[in-house]
Amino acid sequence: ETVVTQSPATRSVSPGERATLSCRASQSVSSDLAWYQQKPGQAPRLLIYDASTRATGIPARFSGSGSGTEFTLTISSLQSEDFAVYYCQQYNNWPRTFGGGTKVEIK
């Protein structure tokens, strides 16, 4: 099983600032990595797939990078609606696995 680890668990950021979230896989997953956003009481929403491609309707302030075992989600200028929990997920092999999440909170 590919273990996916996210860091930090919580990131405190002021509105308008840049946030960088990290995701590490225990073995190479190539570029088979996605990012999701989840707000309280809501289902997750796909943001990024194939490590760096934005899903339809996702603002350009969200960007993904990386390959192999190290990945990054960057939110260039945090808006109020971006404060949420972010999960990464690998789909290179079975079982599909998620990281434990990073909560982005208001500083």
Added chain:
Amino acid sequence: VQMVESGGGLVQPGGSLRLSCATSGFTFVSYTMNWVRQAPGKGLEWISYIGETPASVQYADSVGGRFTISRDNAKNSLYLQMNNLRADDTAVYYCTTSGGYSYGTFDYWGQGTLVTVSS
């Protein structure tokens, strides 16, 4: 795209439940489907996958041998039969599509249905 889960509720340990996911707004037969769960206050856990046809299925070790995923393409519906339920199966269960953006992403999600396993 709309996906509506149902069938959750309170069940005793060792009991069974059948979850359903009714879908509309997309060509169901063309999508692979999954169940993903989230225990209260915890992260996301993928638990099961089914291909466009029922011949291709996958399960997480945590549910293999107890849960069975199925689909009815004529009814645009996904199911999860859950047997021998345990307390650690308590979670919100989401149905998700995959294969739209990339083969393994969870593209669209239902609102979830809560399963509580407790005596």
